[in-house]
Amino acid sequence: MAEITAPRGVKDVLPGESWKWAYVLDQFRTLAEGFGFSEVHLPIFEHTELFCRGIGDTTDVVEKEMYTFEDRAGRSLTLRPEATASMVRSYLENRMASGPQPVKLWCAGPMFRYERPQKGRYRQFWQLDVEVLGSVNPLVDVEIIELSLELYRRLGMANLEVVVNSVGCPACRPAYRKALQDYLRPHLGELCGSCKSRFDRNPLRILDCKNETCKALTEGAPDVMDSLCDECRDHFAAVRKRLDLLGASTRIDKRLVRGLDYYTKTAYEVLSGDLGAQNAVCGGGRYDNLAESIGGPHVPGVGFASGIERIVLTMEQQGCSFGREPSTDVYVIAVDGAASDEAVKLLYALRRQGLRAEMDYQGRSVKAQLKTASQAAFACFLGSDEVARSVVAVKEMATGNQEELLFDGAAAAIRSKLARQEDRRP
Numbered sequence: 258m259a260e261i262t263a264p265r266g267v268k269d270v271l272p273g274e275s276w277k278w279a280y281v282l283d284q285f286r287t288l289a290e291g292f293g294f295s296e297v298h299l300p301i302f303e304h305t306e307l308f309c310r311g312i313g314d315t316t317d318v319v320e321k322e323m324y325t326f327e328d329r330a331g332r333s334l335t336l337r338p339e340a341t342a343s344m345v346r347s348y349l350e351n352r353m354a355s356g357p358q359p360v361k362l363w364c365a366g367p368m369f370r371y372e373r374p375q376k377g378r379y380r381q382f383w384q385l386d387v388e389v390l391g392s393v394n395p396l397v398d399v400e401i402i403e404l405s406l407e408l409y410r411r412l413g414m415a416n417l418e419v420v421v422n423s424v425g426c427p428a429c430r431p432a433y434r435k436a437l438q439d440y441l442r443p444h445l446g447e448l449c450g451s452c453k454s455r456f457d458r459n460p461l462r463i464l465d466c467k468n469e470t471c472k473a474l475t476e477g478a479p480d481v482m483d484s485l486c487d488e489c490r491d492h493f494a495a496v497r498k499r500l501d502l503l504g505a506s507t508r509i510d511k512r513l514v515r516g517l518d519y520y521t522k523t524a525y526e527v528l529s530g531d532l533g534a535q536n537a538v539c540g541g542g543r544y545d546n547l548a549e550s551i552g553g554p555h556v557p558g559v560g561f562a563s564g565i566e567r568i569v570l571t572m573e574q575q576g577c578s579f580g581r582e583p584s585t586d587v588y589v590i591a592v593d594g595a596a597s598d599e600a601v602k603l604l605y606a607l608r609r610q611g612l613r614a615e616m617d618y619q620g621r622s623v624k625a626q627l628k629t630a631s632q633a634a635f636a637c638f639l640g641s642d643e644v645a646r647s648v649v650a651v652k653e654m655a656t657g658n659q660e661e662l663l664f665d666g667a668a669a670a671i672r673s674k675l676a677r678q679e680d681r682r683p
């Protein structure tokens with residue numbers, strides 16, 4: 258029988274990498290909580306309708322990338338391709354508008370998109386996600402952007418570029434849409450197939466096309482800034498002013514429209530100079546009409562999502578620190594069979610002290626066990642002689658220093674030694 262492998266586009270995050278993920282997640286959690294955000298756990302699947310109406314029927318995500326299936330009762334469900342629509346759904350369903358505003362939430366977890374798998378692009382990938390709901394204040398846009406930048410600072414990431422734009426609102430976007438169509442109409446025949454079909458349904462998306470001909474054709478396209486209404490222009494100016502004040506260097510990219518229809522006003526991305534084609538580590542912006550498009554009242558919102566795989570790739574490429582890789586604190590060795598009961602007792606005494614303690618379960622030779630122990634901070638040896646005298650021999654692997662400790666209390670003493678060793682660590 259053929260061995261079963263994982264589906265295309267998914268990946269196992271194995272112990273050699275999972276500790277790096279844990280570090281990124283820890284940093285993100287600490288930071289988000291520090292900025293006043295609270296964690297929510299959202300479902301992995303939702304009614305398909307939520308994404309069709311929330312993200313937009315004519316977006317790539319909804320048209321081509323969703324994992325949609327029928328459950329046993331014939332309902333159409335979809336594995337979430339992103340978290341924002343779910344977050345807003347949850348805000349509405351749980352009546353969060355009735356409490357103090359804005360509501361600041363974060364979540365982290367896997368997202369699913371049927372894409373062509375390649376480096377930095379998977380069919381199941383993780384996003385760190387933050388959303389602020391219930392405020393139109395441009396300071397909230399700034400808070401979101403700053404939170405992402407502070408995360409990358411703390412992670413030690415460099416060579417990043419922050420691009421911002423305003424995509425307008427329902428009051429001013431129709432005029433821009435028309436200006437763009439008028440500009441592109443003479444070149445309609447030269448656009449790629451996808452853009453031809455975008456021309457009527459979603460012309461702004463043409464600005465985001467990766468096709469070289471389309472890119473060249475949109476080079477001289479009308480500037481969205483010229484079409485913004487007063488409200489959108491003021492909002493964008495206020496966001497930029499405060500970002501400048503905080504020293505965040507941003508570049509305006511008038512072609513930045515983002516792939517999801519719900520954006521209004523601020524749109525932004527953080528690009529990594531070390532990722533090649535899949536260079537966006539983070540994308541976000543304001544979405545003041547999302548709640549209405551999924552059947553709720555008007556609730557303004559702004560947020561970002563950042564892909565963990567791309568963060569970790571960038572950090573690896575840049576030699577960033579992930580903290581310390583977990584390793585064994587104490588390796589317990591029973592040098593003869595007579596000491597095996599005492600060795601087990603010591604193993605669990607060490608674990609009760611919170612230490613990462615291990616022993617051999619495979620009947621390997623003492624020599625082989627010593628080799629494993631060389632990776633640990635301490636090794637403990639127990640033989641019939643030590644058992645008879647109620648002691649344990651403890652060796653500090655870094656220095657080779659060995660001493661005997663009384664068996665009772667040995668675990669606590671080793672914990673203190675380890676703490677002292679960590680204090681000395683650079």
Ligand code: ATP
Nearest residue numbers: 372377378379382516537538539540562563564567
């Ligand atoms: P891209 O332009 O690379 O397709 P996107 O605009 O579709 O990105 P968003 O929907 O804004 O991405 O999602 C936010 C972030 O999630 C991206 O900046 C990226 O870090 C990550 N991301 C998106 N799609 C994938 C994927 N298929 N695999 C890994 N990470 C992804």
Ligand code: MG
Nearest residue numbers: 317370372516
């Ligand atoms: Mg995409």
